[in-house]
Amino acid sequence: MVRVEFLGPIQKEPLTLEITNLKQLATILQEDQEMQSWLKTSAVALNDTLVSSLDVDLKEGDKISLLPPVCGG
């Protein structure tokens, strides 16, 4: 199982999914109406490290985070 968390202003409860790579996650989230507006502008982290491509395999217990646009300060 992989846990998917939505950070900051994305008002969505975490998901627990049986997936083995990020492409599967992309497919699931693309079908999710409430995520449509966030996907283009959100960064993705695997176990708190940002990733830059979908060619990433996932293993049991991994944590994925979606980070929408930021504005600190």
Added chain:
Amino acid sequence: MLELYDGSLDVPSILQRWYKEEEQSNYGAYIPFVGTIRDEDNIDGLSFDVYEPILETWYKAWVQKAKEKGAVIKMAHSRGDVMLHESSYIAAVFSPKRRVALEFIDEFVEDFKASAPIWKYDLKNGERIYAQDRSTAIKGSGILA
């Protein structure tokens, strides 16, 4: 060290403490940047969400970058609500000579704005509204779209 506080920052005490921490370190320059909440667009204040694990990693990379230039950085940020004319962000650079600190504070604060995992909300009429139009997508965003 990265310092996170609930609510507004006590600017005089933080700046003084940082000064005291480094006053014997032989740095010729201490350049702080203090961010203050301005009275604009009828807001009552701002509010912040912080994602600490990635913020720590981002900050450590900058500590290392500073070290390579013989400099030291310090940073404090608020979590939660910060009202008008209060401060939510302080960054500072100490370096042997001023030029490094002046350039470094600029790069550091700009990258902070573009990359640090912090989300800002306007506090208006009792509501907490995501400051979407002032926010920046982190580099590499959009791979799931």
